[in-house]
Amino acid sequence: MSADLLDEALARLAAAIERARAAGMVQPEAMALATADAEGRPSVRVVLAKGVGRDGIRFFTNLGSPKARHLAARPWAEACFYWDPLWEQARVAGRVERVSEAEADAYWASRPRARQLGAWASRQSEPLPDRATLEARLEAMAARFGEGPVPRPPFWSGLRIVPERIEFWRGDPARLNERECYRLEGGGWRRLLLYP
Numbered sequence: 001m002s003a004d005l006l007d008e009a010l011a012r013l014a015a016a017i018e019r020a021r022a023a024g025m026v027q028p029e030a031m032a033l034a035t036a037d038a039e040g041r042p043s044v045r046v047v048l049a050k051g052v053g054r055d056g057i058r059f060f061t062n063l064g065s066p067k068a069r070h071l072a073a074r075p076w077a078e079a080c081f082y083w084d085p086l087w088e089q090a091r092v093a094g095r096v097e098r099v100s101e102a103e104a105d106a107y108w109a110s111r112p113r114a115r116q117l118g119a120w121a122s123r124q125s126e127p128l129p130d131r132a133t134l135e136a137r138l139e140a141m142a143a144r145f146g147e148g149p150v151p152r153p154p155f156w157s158g159l160r161i162v163p164e165r166i167e168f169w170r171g172d173p174a175r176l177n178e179r180e181c182y183r184l185e186g187g188g189w190r191r192l193l194l195y196p
């Protein structure tokens with residue numbers, strides 16, 4: 001089947017995010033991202049989807065974080081969106097790849113300076129002795145970069161989930177919830193309904 005089905009699924013995903021925003025959600029691009037460690041133990045946390053394209057759903061993070069280390073060792077993830085005002089869910093699963101350096105630089109440049117400094121100051125998910133330590137690190141970074149541009153840290157970049165499966169769920173008052181799945185099979189995309 002045609003790759004047009006992938007475009008269709010991505011367009012549905014992007015449209016759902018915008019419908020959820022229009023319905024009042026503040027961060028409809030928030031998605032729960034599941035990864036597994038080297039022993040196969042799962043962990044899940046919310047990240048923000050920053051761009052939905054044929055080559056993947058992107059998010060940006062600290063490359064030393066547990067999630068990034070999981071993905072370096074086991075490059076598969078599933079992300080799940082739930083839009084409460086819409087009573088809809090979408091899941092995207094696939095292989096995870098790094099975005100290009102140019103793309104990471106471009107997104108970094110779009111971030112407010114305070115967040116850039118915050119990324120430098122954070123040793124994401126490592127134990128923090130107290131808040132003052134973080135504030136001192138932030139001040140040290142502000143002093144280090146002065147008035148000039150803040151370069152992207154070597155430990156910060158973007159990852160993209162290259163979709164192999166995209167599933168949409170829509171709640172139904174009679175519990176006959178609608179589920180539609182787009183999946184890559186033998187090099188082609190298929191669309192099928194699933195029992196709720």
Ligand SMILES: Cc1cc2nc3c(=O)[nH]c(=O)nc-3n(C[C@H](O)[C@H](O)[C@H](O)COP(=O)(O)O)c2cc1C
Pocket residue numbers: 027030043044045046047048049059060061062065066067068124125
């Ligand atoms: C709404 C929301 C958005 C978030 N967005 C991101 C994000 O885009 N990137 C990120 O690294 N962490 C983000 N976080 C923090 C993560 O949920 C998590 O605490 C952090 O990345 C550490 O995860 P890890 O220890 O599993 O690597 C977000 C949290 C929330 C609640």
